[in-house]
Amino acid sequence: MDPFSAEGELINIHNAFHQGQYTSVIDFDTAALSPENQLPARILKLRAQIALGQAEEVVTETDAESEGDGEADLAAVKALAQHAAGDNDAALSTAHDLAENYPDNASVQVLCGTVLHALGNSEEALALLSRHQGNLEAVALIVQIHLQQNRTDLAIKEVQAAKRWAQDSLLVNLADSWLGMRVGGEKYQSAFYVYEELASAPSTSAPLSIVGQAVAEIHLGRLPEAEAALSAALAQYPDDVQIIANTIVLNVLAGKPSDELEARLKQVQPSHPLLVDLEEKSAFFDTAAAKYAPKVA
């Protein structure tokens, strides 16, 4: 039986991870799990650690035991940790290695796929991921890569295929929502429902779901609701970059000043796409504007 399925014993830790509740993943008591599930649980915990910014520790930890049973799995985690720690070259070579040697290992697929895509080798990542055997994480990742490549059509196909065999899985729902936000129209509303459901239940609420809900509200043009969600979230998680970034967008839309938030974002994550993009566009504006001048100065 798939350990991540609704009846499997990993369902809770798995869901917690994908709902962005990383601390509860780390705090999850794995002692009671059956032996074959120990490794997947451990990997989820390591990934949660990475997500919380403890990449260095994970590198050290996985370095120590990238031999033995879960060799490939842990190595894949290591690649991800290396990437997160900024050691892109090492990460890329590890990922390449693993992709070649263990292309059928689920962890390798997902984690190395992530690394490869993050470092710009999206096609390679897709090739690796396409070998998955009913691995929903891989599906979700494929959908994300397609979306990032603006291939909404391919993403739709992928989600629909996955829905056929895993209709109620959290990951499929999430992937469907990502897609919905891109497709728009009625899909905004369904995406909103998914995130709202996650965000409103105390056991599943996390910045991830709140941001998702707020973003859907923005897309639906319901700015006051989005503002309520985001300002509450911002008070709770003042350093969550996506909350800050989306609040900036919302403030601009609502005609409110956003300078302070931009400064905060710059402080927390100077490499955030919003800032990078703006920087780029600002320079672009200057070059473009330079082409024009009045006839008489």
Place this chain on the structure above:
Amino acid sequence: MQSSPNMLTKFESKSSRAKGIAFHPKRPWILVSLHSSTIQLWDYRMGTLIDRFEEHDGPVRGIDFHKTQPLFVSGGDDYKIKVWSYQTRRCLFTLNGHLDYVRTVFFHHELPWILSASDDQTIRIWNWQNRSLICTMTGHNHYVMSAQFHPKEDLIASASLDQSVRIWDISGLRKKHSAPTSMTFEDQMSRANPNQADMFGNTDAVVKFVLEGHDRGVNWVAFHPTLPLIVSAGDDRLIKLWRMSDTKAWEVDTCRGHFQNASACLFHPHQDLILSVGEDKTIRVWDLNKRTSVQSFKRDLDRFWVIAAHPEINLFAAGHDTGVMVFKLERERPASAIYQNQLFYITKEKHVKSYDFAKNIESPSMLSLRKLGSPWVPPRTLSYNPAERAILVTSPADNGTYELIHLPRDATGAVEPTDSKRGQGTSAVFVARNRFAVFNQSSQQVDIKDLSNSTTKTIKPPVGTTDIFFGGTGCLLFITPTSVALFDIQQKKQLAELAVSGVKYVVWSNDGLYAALLSKHNVTIVTKTLEQVSSLHETIRIKSATWDDAGVLLYSTLNHVKYSLLNGDNGIIRTLDQTVYLVRVKGRNVYCLDRNAKPRILEIDPTEYRFKLALVKRNYDEMLQIIKNSSLVGQSIISYLQKKGYPEIALQFVQDPQTRFELALECGNLDVAIEMAKELDRPKLWDRLSTEALAHGNHQTVEMTYQKQRNFEKLSFLYLGTGDQEKLSRMAKIAEHRGDFISRFQNAIYRGDVEDRIQMFKEVDQYPLAYLTAKSHGLTEEAESILEACGLTEEQISLCTVDEPLQVPRPIVPTFKSNWPVKAAAHSSFEKALLGEVGAAGEDAAANGYDIEEEEEEAAAVHDALEEEDEDVAGWDMGEEINVEEDVDFVNVDSVEGGAGSSEADLWARNSPLAADHVAAGSFDTAMQLLNRQVGAVHFAPLKPRFLEVYKATKTYLPATVSLPPLVNYVRRTVEETDSRKVLPIIPRDLETIANDDLQRGYAAMRANKLEEGVEIFRGILHTLLVNTVSSEAEVEQAKKIIATAREYILAMSIELERRPLPVDTPEGLKRSLELSAYFTMPKLEVAHRQLALISAMKFAFTNRNYSSALSFANRMLANGGSAKLLDQARKIKAQCERNPQDAIDIEFDQFAEFDICAASHTPIYTGSPSVTDPFTGAKYHEQYKGTVCHVSQVTEIGAPASGLRLFVPSQN
């Protein structure tokens, strides 16, 4: 047969055997006549015994209320019929005549008649007005067990132990007793020739039909309320249904089921049902049309003797061996669910309908649930799933069933559902977008099912669970008889438990933070984590509840709508004339479903609870608002405030001086207290005020109160305490005047005035004391003179030893000069809010930069800012030619086709010819190209913030897979659109914001004389509009107007800004100043603002003796009208100028010529002289400025060729 789950017992009494029952037609009363000779009057709603009537001797079998009069009638085994008044609570009279037990008595529905049936084998009709027997019907040859009037026609039905049912025609009796004038000739003929007379020659009441069919005695007979049907119950254990026509009557069918004597039966007043009771201890319900048993209810020990139906409400009562039970057959609560603005509910016909709260529209039927459950059992609950547009309906039939049905997109009528899924379950609710929970009480199991009705999870609820409710997303509430438990479905664990007994319904607040748990008599408010917030008790049944948006719970009892705040404060909002089920509150409207499942709107006055809520939340502004806008000055609110410790707020409401005084004292507001005391002027109040003021140390008030009370002693002492010597001596004088020596003595002591003391002693002939005083103070001369006056010598007196004379202590501080530092009577924040209102208004006026009154100003500014119909938009040459260049305007955007698709931003640029959309797409270069072509934009730097603002607003960042950058999504203004060729980006700061926000800020800057800021604001408006989109042609016009307005203001403000720093001591400077101040009056500003320009120009011209110009300004001001003060000034100046209409300094300003002002040089461009125009703003310039950047917009090139700004493409909408 098992007892039906649907019969709902509403009331039960304990007594001896109940033989007769009657419902009051209006009030919740029931009369019960007992075998023990007592008649009881019960309030079945409150469950209280109102009265007992004990005058019969032996069992009382018949009882009936009069429909309209406060009367009732009873008949007993003492052969007597008694008529009672329940108002005076006594028997009015007794009708004697029957010779055996009286079995039943009934009033006629309109005539003053009473019908009685007796064991003496007769049926009698009595007139209760003249208290006479008017008819005796004989024919039955055994006891007559019951006799009833037909509800409409002149018929009587009687049942007898002679095994027959008889129908009697009493039209003759009616004729005889109606007014004699109405008797026609034929009537007289027919009466003269009685052709229908019975064997005794009686024509008043004749037997019409004799119904034979029962094999044993018949106990009861009843007419159908509308149809020609009769039902009878007999000792043969059968219920027989009969039909009659004008000429005959026949047996229709028999209902078999009672296994003992059937004692009574009746037709359901509204439904096609027959109800019967019997000595087999059952109540049985039969289908009138099929004559099959629908349901039955069995009591363990008590035989039933009688049944009665309420004439209006869906209620029945049955009398048995140990009392009476009042019940209804089915729940009348319509199943309903709310989602946002929609109410979904199931009608009596079992149709699903929706109701829109906002529009107050009922939809046509969407679905028919006729086949759900059994035909006589209405669905119990409805749960709605907006994501799937599905409903989940439960019905108690067959031990509980549920059905999952998708609602059709459009309501097209009562169609049968096609794709429903069903199953067994006591209750079922949606718990998530794609999950619902089904609870099975018998197996004590909760199944979580997906939408294909397959079970995904199974949960064991706590033992004894009776019901489940939605418990917040992903959670369930389990209800047991003694507690409520919150259960997380995903984690499969119980999160919380609360001991609340008998919960029947759960109502969640709109924000999902609170829930109200309703039980029969209690409301418990809990948080979403099941922590109890408050609870309240009602003596009457609680029917339903709903939450106000502000978090106030409104609930309905049988006869009231009430509210409860979170803290448990509650009160009545209004009374109800019929039971309703609240579903929502919005403003002053309470929406509810009545028992016929019709949506109704009740008006309520939410003031009281809003006020209390504001009080609890300390939202003083809101309270202020409420006080101002409503007449909420009830005693209840005042005492509430006082009780809750807000006397200072209560003070704001009270008019009554006495109460005001009390409240003022309570909150230490002496000023008000004094005021009120003055008004009332009662010694007792002064007394209390003085005590209070003294406690405050407010001695001035104390002084005043003592003066009022003429309390001289206390006054003196007060002056002593405060060290006010002057007043103390005045007190001494007063004492002297009054001839009050004690007082004088006292004052003298206080003042340390020895002479006066001696003088006083002398006056009262107390020479020894006078002498002693003088002596002790060393006033030897005085002492000797006293001795002399007395004719004594020093030797004759023996003196005690005298110490140092008494010294009066003197206050160190001259306290009397002012009050002791009193803690400023703290204004509550509420009072501050009250004062703040005034203060703010004052400040507003003060902040006015111009030193003139401008009352009209505000009003004018609030007026639609764009009201300048007569505004001349000359030079605004974007006209019809827009469409001609449509294709040219499209700028081709390069897009990359390949492995990666093009982003939505690229699509935007492709989909739209509008510059703003290109900016949003990040395609700044093409946007600039467009703007350059459309309005000749060349200097883009000032637009940079706007470009980046628009760009920033278009993308959201959705975190997806961890470790990867967030997914970027594109915010559209076409929210509904999914066609990639039509999607368009959102543009922040739409026209509405600009008009309502920015423009008003600009006006405010003008009013406040902050011109630099104003120029910035208006220029900002221009830039915002330049990169923007609108949604209709009308809005394009509006945008053009705003552009023109902004241009005029920028021009005006720039002129004034140029003038200000100019020196006026040089002739050139002065001349230019005068010119500029004249030009300042030219731009087309709002009238109020133009007046500002005019008055400053007028004054400036006047002071520099340019009377002619000043005169023209004054005239223009007068023409514009406005505040009186302003016009007065103008008139004065006009009068002065008219004496000498000459300009001292010749300026370049021709008040009679038409001219524009060059926005660069601020000099006139007279009509006809060459000029160039800015393609965007339409500002005019002298020709030499052609090719330079416009001073107004700072973006566009003056005189550049341009096609005109495009903000709207019709095909986009």
